[in-house]
Amino acid sequence: MREFGYRRAVDVPGAVALLGADPEARFLGGGTNLVDLMKSGVERPALLVDVRELPLDRIEVTQDGGLRIGATVTNSDLAAHPEVRRRYPALAQAVLAGASGQLRNMATVGGNLLQRTRCGYFTDLAAPCNKRAPGSGCSAVEGEHHNHAILGASAHCVAVHPSDMGVALAAFDAVVSYETADGPGELALDAFYLPVGDTPHRETALPPGALITAVTLPPAPVAALSRYRKVRERASYAFAIGSIAAALDVRDGAVHEVRLAFGAVASRPWRARTAERALTGGPVSADAFAAAADAELAAAEALPHNGYKVTLMRNLVVAVLTELAEEAAR
Ligand SMILES: Cc1cc2nc3c(=O)[nH]c(=O)nc-3n(C[C@H](O)[C@H](O)[C@H](O)COP(=O)(O)OP(=O)(O)OC[C@H]3O[C@@H](n4cnc5c(N)ncnc54)[C@H](O)[C@@H]3O)c2cc1C
Numbered sequence: 001m002r003e004f005g006y007r008r009a010v011d012v013p014g015a016v017a018l019l020g021a022d023p024e025a026r027f028l029g030g031g032t033n034l035v036d037l038m039k040s041g042v043e044r045p046a047l048l049v050d051v052r053e054l055p056l057d058r059i060e061v062t063q064d065g066g067l068r069i070g071a072t073v074t075n076s077d078l079a080a081h082p083e084v085r086r087r088y089p090a091l092a093q094a095v096l097a098g099a100s101g102q103l104r105n106m107a108t109v110g111g112n113l114l115q116r117t118r119c120g121y122f123t124d125l126a127a128p129c130n131k132r133a134p135g136s137g138c139s140a141v142e143g144e145h146h147n148h149a150i151l152g153a154s155a156h157c158v159a160v161h162p163s164d165m166g167v168a169l170a171a172f173d174a175v176v177s178y179e180t181a182d183g184p185g186e187l188a189l190d191a192f193y194l195p196v197g198d199t200p201h202r203e204t205a206l207p208p209g210a211l212i213t214a215v216t217l218p219p220a221p222v223a224a225l226s227r228y229r230k231v232r233e234r235a236s237y238a239f240a241i242g243s244i245a246a247a248l249d250v251r252d253g254a255v256h257e258v259r260l261a262f263g264a265v266a267s268r269p270w271r272a273r274t275a276e277r278a279l280t281g282g283p284v285s286a287d288a289f290a291a292a293a294d295a296e297l298a299a300a301e302a303l304p305h306n307g308y309k310v311t312l313m314r315n316l317v318v319a320v321l322t323e324l325a326e327e328a329a330r
């Protein structure tokens, strides 16, 4: 492991200035992903700027009835917050579905959004990997890819984003706020993660050196009846092979509003807008849910060993929407 410096930032301008002064510096949240990558040699920062003492650790109800979540709020505090559990239950469930209690106590909201892929070739320095070493090739396309992307990938990279939390944030139209030396900025989650294209090493639209300061959820009454379901290869302490965040509002026997986002199928949390459009205003039935899932998944491009994800996601859509519809009818 390369030697590195460590500084603890106490205010936002100071944190941004420290990072800007050293092109090889990185922000340190809980360190649960970055430090592992440093140990494997994938990340080799010269300086870590610890952001955990910054005054960004609060969750506040906004004036319009949404939530503003500070970037250094831990995953544990986020999942336990009464307003998160009441207004956006799928978000609390998604966070609790991730990692372990100890990791969630350390991991932060900002770090969770920026965690890197779990593709095994990304952390294997001997393997070609366009994301780690641009232009070197993608070992997964012809290699081990049973948990890789079926949507929105490219021949240059088929890795998936591993975050559970991000899937619920995508369903609820989260907006990421950041600070740079040139001032603050905002990115809707849809625009936050870049398309893979031929630049899989460029993962987000954050300007260089930007510090994530908060994530804001606009008010979404539909989110009060929402659910996160994660499928994984063992019962706990494992990343998703497919997941879904769903919310449903049924009125007069028809779908008034629906939110759907998929996890572990693309390089970013995948908002299933085609399925949402197909469902809105239509009947509340398993057939309608399946048809909407098929419409979304028509764009899927499976590799030889991950085609099961198409069926898995279709079944998840039907199962979770059916459960929500039954709950709405009670
Ligand atoms: C064994 C294990 C199992 C896991 N299982 C799951 C799982 O099932 N589901 C899941 O979703 N996650 C899982 N995780 C991942 C975990 O959720 C992430 O590691 C964690 O959320 C990252 O947050 P952090 O604060 O520790 O980030 P760090 O490791 O500190 O940082 C990650 C990245 O974010 C950057 N960063 C951090 N904060 C900021 C900021 N405010 N502004 C700008 N950049 C910032 C860092 O520079 C770094 O590039 C698991 C991790 C481990 C080790």
Ligand code: SF4
Residues within 6 Å of the ligand: 117, 119, 120, 121, 122, 128, 129, 130, 131, 132, 137, 138, 139, 140, 141, 148, 156, 157, 158, 159, 200
């Ligand atoms: S899928 Fe992406 S991360 Fe994995 S080897 Fe290919 S380029 Fe690297």
